[in-house]
Amino acid sequence: MLMAHRIALDPNNKQATYFKKACGVARFAHNWALVEWQRQYEAWKQDNNLPKPSQAALRRQLNAIKREQFPWMLQVTKCAPQMAIIQLGRAFENFFAGRARYPKFRKKGVHDRFTLTNDQVCVEGCRIRIPNLGWVRMREPLRFAGKIMSATISRVADRWFVSITVDTQDLPKHRAENQGAVGVDLGISALATLSTGEKIVGPKPHTALLAHLRRLSRSLSRKQKGSANRAKAKMKLARLHTRIANIRSDALHKLTSDLTRRFHAICIENLNVHGMMANRHLARSIADMSFFEFRKQLEYKAERRGGIVVVADRFFASSKTCSACGAVQDTMPLSVRQWICPDCGASHDRDVNAARNLLVHGLAVLNGPTASSAGCEACGEEGAGASHKTRVKPASAKQEVSFVPV
Numbered sequence: 027m028l029m030a031h032r033i034a035l036d037p038n039n040k041q042a043t044y045f046k047k048a049c050g051v052a053r054f055a056h057n058w059a060l061v062e063w064q065r066q067y068e069a070w071k072q073d074n075n076l077p078k079p080s081q082a083a084l085r086r087q088l089n090a091i092k093r094e095q096f097p098w099m100l101q102v103t104k105c106a107p108q109m110a111i112i113q114l115g116r117a118f119e120n121f122f123a124g125r126a127r128y129p130k131f132r133k134k135g136v137h138d139r140f141t142l143t144n145d146q147v148c149v150e151g152c153r154i155r156i157p158n159l160g161w162v163r164m165r166e167p168l169r170f171a172g173k174i175m176s177a178t179i180s181r182v183a184d185r186w187f188v189s190i191t192v193d194t195q196d197l198p199k200h201r202a203e204n205q206g207a208v209g210v211d212l213g214i215s216a217l218a219t220l221s222t223g224e225k226i227v228g229p230k231p232h233t234a235l236l237a238h239l240r241r242l243s244r245s246l247s248r249k250q251k252g253s254a255n256r257a258k259a260k261m262k263l264a265r266l267h268t269r270i271a272n273i274r275s276d277a278l279h280k281l282t283s284d285l286t287r288r289f290h291a292i293c294i295e296n297l298n299v300h301g302m303m304a305n306r307h308l309a310r311s312i313a314d315m316s317f318f319e320f321r322k323q324l325e326y327k328a329e330r331r332g333g334i335v336v337v338a339d340r341f342f343a344s345s346k347t348c349s350a351c352g353a354v355q356d357t358m359p360l361s362v363r364q365w366i367c368p369d370c371g372a373s374h375d376r377d378v379n380a381a382r383n384l385l386v387h388g389l390a391v392l393n394g395p396t397a398s399s400a401g402c403e404a405c406g407e408e409g410a411g412a413s414h415k416t417r418v419k420p421a422s423a424k425q426e427v428s429f430v431p432v
Protein backbone atom coordinates (compact mmCIF):
# COMPACT_ATOMS: atom_id res chain seq x y z
CA MET A 27 0.00 0.00 0.00
CA LEU A 28 1.42 3.39 -0.97
CA MET A 29 1.58 5.96 1.79
CA ALA A 30 3.06 9.43 1.63
CA HIS A 31 4.58 11.24 4.56
CA ARG A 32 5.12 14.95 4.23
CA ILE A 33 7.93 16.32 6.34
CA ALA A 34 9.19 19.88 6.80
CA LEU A 35 12.80 20.44 5.74
CA ASP A 36 15.48 22.67 7.22
CA PRO A 37 17.70 23.44 4.25
CA ASN A 38 20.65 25.81 4.57
CA ASN A 39 20.96 28.71 2.12
CA LYS A 40 22.89 26.72 -0.42
CA GLN A 41 20.38 23.90 -0.34
CA ALA A 42 17.41 26.27 -0.57
CA THR A 43 18.99 27.86 -3.63
CA TYR A 44 19.43 24.42 -5.17
CA PHE A 45 15.77 23.62 -4.47
CA LYS A 46 14.66 26.84 -6.16
CA LYS A 47 16.79 26.04 -9.20
CA ALA A 48 15.48 22.47 -9.41
CA CYS A 49 11.89 23.75 -9.19
CA GLY A 50 12.68 26.19 -11.99
CA VAL A 51 14.10 23.38 -14.15
CA ALA A 52 11.07 21.17 -13.47
CA ARG A 53 8.73 24.02 -14.35
CA PHE A 54 10.65 24.80 -17.53
CA ALA A 55 10.67 21.16 -18.62
CA HIS A 56 6.93 20.86 -17.96
CA ASN A 57 6.14 23.97 -19.98
CA TRP A 58 8.54 23.01 -22.77
CA ALA A 59 7.00 19.53 -23.01
CA LEU A 60 3.46 20.93 -22.99
CA VAL A 61 4.25 23.22 -25.94
CA GLU A 62 5.94 20.35 -27.79
CA TRP A 63 3.02 18.03 -27.02
CA GLN A 64 0.54 20.50 -28.49
CA ARG A 65 2.72 21.10 -31.55
CA GLN A 66 3.26 17.39 -32.23
CA TYR A 67 -0.41 16.66 -31.68
CA GLU A 68 -1.39 19.28 -34.26
CA ALA A 69 1.17 17.83 -36.68
CA TRP A 70 -0.22 14.33 -36.10
CA LYS A 71 -3.74 15.56 -36.88
CA GLN A 72 -2.50 16.86 -40.25
CA ASP A 73 -0.55 13.73 -41.03
CA ASN A 74 -1.37 10.50 -39.24
CA ASN A 75 1.94 8.95 -40.30
CA LEU A 76 3.74 11.13 -37.77
CA PRO A 77 4.02 9.75 -34.25
CA LYS A 78 1.58 10.85 -31.59
CA PRO A 79 3.26 12.74 -28.75
CA SER A 80 4.25 10.71 -25.68
CA GLN A 81 6.13 11.46 -22.49
CA ALA A 82 8.83 8.88 -23.27
CA ALA A 83 9.55 10.41 -26.68
CA LEU A 84 9.55 13.91 -25.24
CA ARG A 85 12.04 12.89 -22.57
CA ARG A 86 14.39 11.46 -25.21
CA GLN A 87 13.97 14.62 -27.26
CA LEU A 88 14.82 16.86 -24.31
CA ASN A 89 17.82 14.73 -23.36
CA ALA A 90 19.17 15.06 -26.88
CA ILE A 91 19.06 18.84 -26.90
CA LYS A 92 19.53 19.92 -23.31
CA ARG A 93 23.34 19.97 -23.36
CA GLU A 94 23.41 22.46 -26.22
CA GLN A 95 20.25 24.42 -25.69
CA PHE A 96 19.63 24.38 -21.94
CA PRO A 97 23.03 23.74 -20.30
CA TRP A 98 21.83 25.25 -17.02
CA MET A 99 19.57 22.22 -16.61
CA LEU A 100 22.67 20.18 -15.81
CA GLN A 101 23.21 22.10 -12.58
CA VAL A 102 20.50 20.13 -10.84
CA THR A 103 19.42 16.50 -10.66
CA LYS A 104 18.33 14.98 -13.94
CA CYS A 105 15.19 13.81 -12.14
CA ALA A 106 13.77 17.33 -12.05
CA PRO A 107 13.11 17.62 -15.81
CA GLN A 108 12.55 13.88 -16.36
CA MET A 109 9.94 13.47 -13.64
CA ALA A 110 8.20 16.70 -14.66
CA ILE A 111 7.66 15.23 -18.15
CA ILE A 112 6.56 11.85 -16.77
CA GLN A 113 4.05 13.68 -14.58
CA LEU A 114 2.83 15.64 -17.61
CA GLY A 115 2.31 12.31 -19.36
CA ARG A 116 0.19 11.16 -16.41
CA ALA A 117 -1.74 14.43 -16.49
CA PHE A 118 -2.58 13.74 -20.16
CA GLU A 119 -3.59 10.17 -19.32
CA ASN A 120 -5.95 11.53 -16.67
CA PHE A 121 -7.27 14.07 -19.12
CA PHE A 122 -7.96 11.48 -21.82
CA ALA A 123 -9.63 9.23 -19.25
CA GLY A 124 -11.94 12.11 -18.32
CA ARG A 125 -10.60 12.32 -14.77
CA ALA A 126 -8.95 15.71 -15.04
CA ARG A 127 -8.84 18.93 -17.02
CA TYR A 128 -6.40 19.67 -19.80
CA PRO A 129 -2.89 20.19 -18.35
CA LYS A 130 -1.93 23.78 -17.72
CA PHE A 131 1.34 25.67 -17.85
CA ARG A 132 3.16 25.94 -14.54
CA LYS A 133 3.77 29.37 -13.07
CA LYS A 134 6.66 30.50 -10.97
CA GLY A 135 5.74 30.58 -7.30
CA VAL A 136 2.58 28.49 -7.70
CA HIS A 137 3.06 25.07 -6.17
CA ASP A 138 6.81 24.99 -6.93
CA ARG A 139 8.02 21.41 -6.81
CA PHE A 140 10.28 18.73 -8.24
CA THR A 141 10.37 14.97 -7.83
CA LEU A 142 13.23 12.55 -7.24
CA THR A 143 13.13 8.86 -8.06
CA ASN A 144 13.92 6.27 -5.40
CA ASP A 145 17.51 5.73 -6.53
CA GLN A 146 18.21 9.42 -5.93
CA VAL A 147 17.20 9.65 -2.30
CA CYS A 148 18.36 8.03 0.88
CA VAL A 149 16.65 8.62 4.22
CA GLU A 150 18.39 8.09 7.55
CA GLY A 151 16.78 9.27 10.77
CA CYS A 152 16.08 12.98 10.56
CA ARG A 153 17.90 13.60 7.30
CA ILE A 154 17.57 12.93 3.62
CA ARG A 155 20.41 12.65 1.13
CA ILE A 156 20.18 14.17 -2.32
CA PRO A 157 23.00 13.59 -4.86
CA ASN A 158 25.29 16.59 -5.41
CA LEU A 159 23.69 18.36 -2.49
CA GLY A 160 24.37 16.17 0.51
CA TRP A 161 22.30 15.67 3.61
CA VAL A 162 19.31 17.95 4.23
CA ARG A 163 17.81 18.10 7.69
CA MET A 164 14.23 16.95 8.18
CA ARG A 165 12.04 18.06 11.10
CA GLU A 166 10.98 14.50 11.94
CA PRO A 167 11.93 10.98 10.88
CA LEU A 168 9.98 9.07 8.24
CA ARG A 169 7.00 7.45 9.90
CA PHE A 170 6.46 4.44 7.63
CA ALA A 171 8.73 1.49 7.03
CA GLY A 172 9.05 0.06 3.54
CA LYS A 173 10.56 0.73 0.15
CA ILE A 174 10.81 4.41 -0.77
CA MET A 175 9.18 4.95 -4.17
CA SER A 176 9.80 8.65 -4.74
CA ALA A 177 10.24 11.96 -2.98
CA THR A 178 8.76 15.30 -4.01
CA ILE A 179 10.25 18.50 -2.68
CA SER A 180 7.88 21.45 -2.66
CA ARG A 181 7.59 24.94 -1.31
CA VAL A 182 4.73 26.52 0.64
CA ALA A 183 5.25 30.22 1.36
CA ASP A 184 8.90 30.30 2.44
CA ARG A 185 9.09 26.76 3.81
CA TRP A 186 10.28 23.60 2.11
CA PHE A 187 8.73 20.15 2.49
CA VAL A 188 9.48 16.70 1.25
CA SER A 189 6.69 14.24 0.59
CA ILE A 190 8.10 10.71 0.64
CA THR A 191 6.02 7.95 -0.90
CA VAL A 192 6.62 4.57 0.72
CA ASP A 193 5.38 1.15 -0.33
CA THR A 194 4.41 -0.19 3.08
CA GLN A 195 3.35 -3.63 4.13
CA ASP A 196 -0.37 -3.77 4.58
CA LEU A 197 -0.81 -2.52 8.09
CA PRO A 198 -2.80 -4.57 10.57
CA LYS A 199 -6.25 -3.08 10.68
CA HIS A 200 -7.11 -1.46 13.98
CA ARG A 201 -10.84 -1.72 13.94
CA ALA A 202 -12.97 1.14 15.17
CA GLU A 203 -13.78 1.15 18.87
CA ASN A 204 -17.46 1.08 18.21
CA GLN A 205 -18.74 -1.22 15.50
CA GLY A 206 -21.84 0.94 15.12
CA ALA A 207 -22.76 3.59 12.62
CA VAL A 208 -23.01 7.35 12.83
CA GLY A 209 -24.58 10.08 10.70
CA VAL A 210 -22.57 13.27 10.29
CA ASP A 211 -23.93 16.63 9.25
CA LEU A 212 -21.29 19.18 8.33
CA GLY A 213 -22.66 22.39 9.56
CA ILE A 214 -22.80 26.06 9.98
CA SER A 215 -22.94 26.58 13.71
CA ALA A 216 -20.67 23.63 14.51
CA LEU A 217 -17.97 22.06 12.38
CA ALA A 218 -19.90 18.79 12.48
CA THR A 219 -22.95 17.40 14.25
CA LEU A 220 -23.25 13.68 14.93
CA SER A 221 -26.42 11.64 15.09
CA THR A 222 -25.52 10.93 18.72
CA GLY A 223 -26.36 14.57 19.40
CA GLU A 224 -22.73 15.49 19.85
CA LYS A 225 -21.52 18.76 18.31
CA ILE A 226 -17.93 19.19 17.31
CA VAL A 227 -16.96 22.83 17.37
CA GLY A 228 -14.22 23.73 14.95
CA PRO A 229 -11.51 26.29 15.55
CA LYS A 230 -12.80 29.65 16.76
CA PRO A 231 -13.37 32.31 14.15
CA HIS A 232 -9.94 33.77 14.01
CA THR A 233 -10.92 37.40 14.21
CA ALA A 234 -7.40 38.41 15.10
CA LEU A 235 -5.95 36.52 12.14
CA LEU A 236 -8.57 37.91 9.78
CA ALA A 237 -7.84 41.47 10.88
CA HIS A 238 -4.16 40.73 10.34
CA LEU A 239 -4.97 39.34 6.89
CA ARG A 240 -6.78 42.51 5.89
CA ARG A 241 -3.95 44.67 7.17
CA LEU A 242 -1.33 42.70 5.26
CA SER A 243 -3.37 42.77 2.04
CA ARG A 244 -3.71 46.54 2.30
CA SER A 245 -0.02 46.85 3.02
CA LEU A 246 0.80 44.75 -0.05
CA SER A 247 -1.39 46.80 -2.36
CA ARG A 248 0.45 49.96 -1.32
CA LYS A 249 3.88 48.62 -2.27
CA GLN A 250 5.34 49.47 -5.64
CA LYS A 251 5.22 46.68 -8.23
CA GLY A 252 8.51 44.86 -8.57
CA SER A 253 10.02 46.35 -5.42
CA ALA A 254 11.80 44.33 -2.76
CA ASN A 255 9.31 45.56 -0.19
CA ARG A 256 6.46 44.20 -2.25
CA ALA A 257 8.14 40.81 -2.40
CA LYS A 258 8.55 40.88 1.38
CA ALA A 259 4.93 41.89 1.95
CA LYS A 260 3.81 39.16 -0.44
CA MET A 261 5.75 36.54 1.49
CA LYS A 262 4.29 37.73 4.80
CA LEU A 263 0.79 37.43 3.36
CA ALA A 264 1.55 33.97 1.95
CA ARG A 265 2.80 32.85 5.37
CA LEU A 266 -0.38 34.03 7.06
CA HIS A 267 -2.58 32.31 4.46
CA THR A 268 -0.63 29.12 5.09
CA ARG A 269 -1.09 29.46 8.83
CA ILE A 270 -4.86 29.84 8.45
CA ALA A 271 -4.96 26.88 6.06
CA ASN A 272 -2.96 24.84 8.57
CA ILE A 273 -5.42 25.59 11.37
CA ARG A 274 -8.29 24.40 9.18
CA SER A 275 -6.45 21.38 7.95
CA ASP A 276 -5.59 20.41 11.52
CA ALA A 277 -9.24 20.66 12.62
CA LEU A 278 -10.36 18.58 9.66
CA HIS A 279 -7.78 15.84 10.26
CA LYS A 280 -8.71 15.66 13.94
CA LEU A 281 -12.38 15.36 13.06
CA THR A 282 -11.92 12.62 10.47
CA SER A 283 -9.46 10.67 12.63
CA ASP A 284 -11.83 10.86 15.58
CA LEU A 285 -14.83 9.68 13.53
CA THR A 286 -13.04 6.75 11.94
CA ARG A 287 -11.48 5.78 15.27
CA ARG A 288 -14.87 5.65 16.95
CA PHE A 289 -17.28 4.34 14.33
CA HIS A 290 -17.30 1.53 11.81
CA ALA A 291 -19.81 3.02 9.38
CA ILE A 292 -20.05 6.74 8.71
CA CYS A 293 -22.92 8.27 6.76
CA ILE A 294 -22.41 11.68 5.21
CA GLU A 295 -24.16 13.89 2.73
CA ASN A 296 -22.81 14.46 -0.76
CA LEU A 297 -21.74 18.07 -0.91
CA ASN A 298 -22.61 20.17 2.02
CA VAL A 299 -25.64 21.97 0.67
CA HIS A 300 -26.28 24.15 3.69
CA GLY A 301 -22.65 25.09 3.83
CA MET A 302 -22.74 26.08 0.19
CA MET A 303 -25.08 28.92 0.99
CA ALA A 304 -21.97 30.04 2.65
CA ASN A 305 -21.02 32.71 4.96
CA ARG A 306 -17.47 33.74 4.85
CA HIS A 307 -16.30 33.26 8.39
CA LEU A 308 -13.28 31.16 8.81
CA ALA A 309 -14.52 28.44 11.13
CA ARG A 310 -17.80 28.13 9.32
CA SER A 311 -16.48 27.90 5.81
CA ILE A 312 -14.33 24.95 6.80
CA ALA A 313 -17.32 22.80 6.08
CA ASP A 314 -18.14 23.93 2.57
CA MET A 315 -14.67 24.63 1.26
CA SER A 316 -13.17 21.40 2.47
CA PHE A 317 -16.01 19.01 1.74
CA PHE A 318 -14.05 16.98 -0.79
CA GLU A 319 -11.08 16.87 1.51
CA PHE A 320 -13.34 15.74 4.37
CA ARG A 321 -14.75 12.93 2.27
CA LYS A 322 -11.33 11.90 0.98
CA GLN A 323 -9.86 11.74 4.48
CA LEU A 324 -12.82 9.80 5.84
CA GLU A 325 -12.57 7.30 3.03
CA TYR A 326 -8.89 6.55 3.35
CA LYS A 327 -8.92 6.55 7.14
CA ALA A 328 -11.96 4.25 7.23
CA GLU A 329 -10.27 1.95 4.73
CA ARG A 330 -7.30 1.54 7.06
CA ARG A 331 -9.62 0.25 9.75
CA GLY A 332 -11.82 -1.81 7.47
CA GLY A 333 -14.64 0.68 7.99
CA ILE A 334 -17.09 2.05 5.48
CA VAL A 335 -18.34 5.45 4.33
CA VAL A 336 -21.83 5.91 2.90
CA VAL A 337 -22.46 9.05 0.89
CA ALA A 338 -26.08 10.13 0.55
CA ASP A 339 -27.33 11.60 -2.67
CA ARG A 340 -27.13 15.36 -2.76
CA PHE A 341 -30.89 15.67 -3.18
CA PHE A 342 -31.55 13.70 -0.04
CA ALA A 343 -33.71 15.98 2.14
CA SER A 344 -31.75 15.52 5.35
CA SER A 345 -32.85 18.79 6.93
CA LYS A 346 -36.49 18.82 5.89
CA THR A 347 -37.31 15.30 7.03
CA CYS A 348 -38.50 14.56 10.55
CA SER A 349 -36.23 11.87 11.96
CA ALA A 350 -39.02 10.68 14.29
CA CYS A 351 -41.94 10.15 11.90
CA GLY A 352 -40.43 10.65 8.44
CA ALA A 353 -42.69 13.52 7.37
CA VAL A 354 -41.00 15.88 4.91
CA GLN A 355 -41.52 19.61 5.35
CA ASP A 356 -41.83 21.86 2.30
CA THR A 357 -39.31 24.41 3.40
CA MET A 358 -36.72 24.69 6.09
CA PRO A 359 -35.04 28.08 5.97
CA LEU A 360 -31.45 28.19 7.17
CA SER A 361 -32.39 30.49 10.04
CA VAL A 362 -34.47 27.75 11.66
CA ARG A 363 -32.22 26.11 14.24
CA GLN A 364 -34.91 24.38 16.32
CA TRP A 365 -38.25 23.15 15.12
CA ILE A 366 -41.23 21.06 16.14
CA CYS A 367 -42.61 18.52 13.71
CA PRO A 368 -46.23 19.45 12.88
CA ASP A 369 -47.03 15.79 12.17
CA CYS A 370 -45.75 14.06 15.30
CA GLY A 371 -44.83 16.89 17.63
CA ALA A 372 -41.20 15.85 18.04
CA SER A 373 -38.86 18.69 18.88
CA HIS A 374 -35.70 18.84 16.76
CA ASP A 375 -32.36 20.50 16.73
CA ARG A 376 -31.83 21.18 13.04
CA ASP A 377 -28.34 19.68 12.74
CA VAL A 378 -28.90 16.67 14.98
CA ASN A 379 -32.08 15.88 13.04
CA ALA A 380 -30.15 16.02 9.75
CA ALA A 381 -27.42 13.77 11.13
CA ARG A 382 -30.02 11.25 12.33
CA ASN A 383 -31.65 11.16 8.92
CA LEU A 384 -28.27 10.54 7.33
CA LEU A 385 -27.68 7.67 9.74
CA VAL A 386 -31.04 6.07 8.94
CA HIS A 387 -30.42 6.54 5.24
CA GLY A 388 -26.92 5.08 5.52
CA LEU A 389 -28.16 2.02 7.40
CA ALA A 390 -30.82 1.44 4.75
CA VAL A 391 -28.11 1.54 2.06
CA LEU A 392 -25.84 -0.81 3.99
CA ASN A 393 -28.61 -3.30 4.65
CA GLY A 394 -29.61 -3.35 1.00
CA PRO A 395 -32.66 -2.03 -0.80
CA THR A 396 -34.90 -4.75 0.63
CA ALA A 397 -34.29 -3.71 4.20
CA SER A 398 -37.53 -3.25 5.97
CA SER A 399 -37.84 -0.70 8.73
CA ALA A 400 -39.04 2.78 9.15
CA GLY A 401 -35.57 3.73 8.01
CA CYS A 402 -36.43 3.54 4.37
CA GLU A 403 -39.64 5.42 4.80
CA ALA A 404 -37.82 8.08 6.71
CA CYS A 405 -35.80 8.75 3.62
CA GLY A 406 -39.07 9.90 2.12
CA GLU A 407 -37.93 8.93 -1.34
CA GLU A 408 -36.16 6.23 -3.26
CA GLY A 409 -32.85 7.88 -2.78
CA ALA A 410 -31.12 4.78 -1.54
CA GLY A 411 -30.23 3.53 -5.00
CA ALA A 412 -28.46 6.75 -5.84
CA SER A 413 -26.17 6.52 -2.88
CA HIS A 414 -23.15 4.37 -2.76
CA LYS A 415 -20.79 2.74 -0.34
CA THR A 416 -17.17 3.31 -0.96
CA ARG A 417 -14.20 1.21 -0.17
CA VAL A 418 -11.15 3.10 -1.23
CA LYS A 419 -8.37 1.56 -3.23
CA PRO A 420 -5.20 1.48 -1.18
CA ALA A 421 -3.25 3.32 -3.87
CA SER A 422 -5.14 6.52 -3.24
CA ALA A 423 -4.66 6.30 0.49
CA LYS A 424 -2.12 9.01 0.89
CA GLN A 425 -1.56 10.71 4.11
CA GLU A 426 -1.02 14.11 2.73
CA VAL A 427 -2.32 17.39 3.96
CA SER A 428 -3.70 19.65 1.31
CA PHE A 429 -3.98 23.29 1.89
CA VAL A 430 -7.23 25.03 1.26
CA PRO A 431 -6.98 28.57 -0.01
CA VAL A 432 -8.87 31.09 2.08
Ligand SMILES: [Zn+2]
Nearest residue numbers: 348351367370
Ligand atom coordinates in the same frame (compact mmCIF):
# COMPACT_ATOMS: atom_id res chain seq x y z
ZN1 LIG B 1 -42.37 14.06 12.89
